[in-house]
Amino acid sequence: MSGRARAVGRAFFDRPPEVVAEDIIGCEISYGGCGGIVVEAEAYGQRDPASHSFRGETPRCRSMFGPPGTVYVYMTYGIHWCLNLVTEAEGTGAAVLIRAIEPSHGLDAMRERRGVADDRLLCAGPGRLTQALGITGDLDGLPLGDAGLHVGRRRATPEVARVPRIGISQATDLPWRMVARESRFLSRPIPRSIAA
């Protein structure tokens, strides 16, 4: 790599989740010497039935209501950690779920934690990505920087497709899953009906 990109500005997260989700595609995210380029992210809003924040604050989603740039890490299906970054404004309950990154550095450590042969499966999914980076609920509620997370500015503008989100049954019509069109590191391919 040609060095770490300068971090995104403080105002980067002070925007609606669907805007941040689109703009974070192509940014490099790093943690503990490992990381990669974000190729897939989903937006979750307060008035969004699919969002944990929809029915208000609970112990699990408390950090979703923190200031933009707060880390929200929750456990799903009792097994996997999922990494989110709070957006928009404090108290709004909006966040972006990081669903997949294209590994760019720290490959050996990530391979060791994941134990898979194919590098394309290292970080292709929200649970896989946190396992690869070694991210757990310890980071929940911390400001991005205090958590040791780094989000670098884009070095190039990727072509982004907006498609329906994955694994939800509410608000399935909202195209709030953002994916890098040309990426081979997505958790799931772009739906054929949208590939156009």
Place this chain on the structure above:
DNA sequence: CACAGGATATACT
């Protein structure tokens, strides 16, 4: 390729 099932925390009925 398409399922089915298991692991099992958290929230809701």
Place this chain on the structure above:
DNA sequence: GTATATCCTGTGA
């Protein structure tokens, strides 16, 4: 008790 912002493994077409 049931569903979920998931992943892995096994079975069968």
